[in-house]
Amino acid sequence: MGHRAGRDPRLTTHVALTARALGAARLYLHPPDPELAERIAAVGRRWGGRFEVVGAPEWKKVVRGFDGPIVHLTMYGEPIDEVARAVRRSPRVLVVVGGAKVPAELYRLSTRNAAAGHQPHSEVAALALLLDRLVGIPPAGRWPGARQEIVPSARGKSVRTHERPTGAP
């Protein structure tokens, strides 16, 4: 929430890449930013997976229409480990990430307000810490449709290129 297309392109890109790399299915972006959505789609065409960025002109519709627990990340909330334990078994969780100026209403509309440490921090880091507790880091090679795949290595860079995308028919 509260993406500023002109000012925060890199920060919101980091939010999107973090969500994708840690197994989220989708980022609802408010306000929408088609250029950013396309940049992240290009990452998926190359590296696989089904993550998508969906523009959300009205954030309340997303929050009200969601059938599962809604976790709002804020340094004022309850410890993230407690909240992760409480929602971990839900098939779908909506995580809300905003800047400093989210509407006060969000604290009420969320199922849980969760803090990844009660200190000023990064929403990118907070999102990573929560998704790690809910999903974990997907192993290399678990990304259907990848044209490129990293071979983990102690030194340097090793990338395998697929002529046909992995997992494609």
Place this chain on the structure above:
Amino acid sequence: MGHRAGRDPRLTTHVALTARALGAARLYLHPPDPELAERIAAVGRRWGGRFEVVGAPEWKKVVRGFDGPIVHLTMYGEPIDEVARAVRRSPRVLVVVGGAKVPAELYRLSTRNAAAGHQPHSEVAALALLLDRLVGIPPAGRWPGARQEIVPSARGKSVRTHERPTGAP
């Protein structure tokens, strides 16, 4: 490494806040950025702790002079869980975070190259995931010298203000 003072102020601020919130002692910033260092120092005067940003004009001096394992975060490296297990007991660990264009030499000078997932990701997220494995999220109230302290809450914002900083003589 590779901070661009004019271009990346917010992103490097997120790296610094993440390091601080997850228990790091110090950020060596290359190239130095005194304004950023002062902004983070101001966070510490208000919220406590002893974290500091130290300008590092020559990154190799920091890496070569460090007495402990050096973990370079890169999507090409070995799985972060393996690396965290290997270095967790060392009293001091240097974590190197860079952009896309770190010098190739760094892969060789580091003790370990570690990946928080083998996908394009955020260095802020990768740093958070590694520090979480090495240190964990410090509990609220464990920040000496704080003038403000958050009281974790299910709804809204609750902040306790100290007339004298906590833990001060």
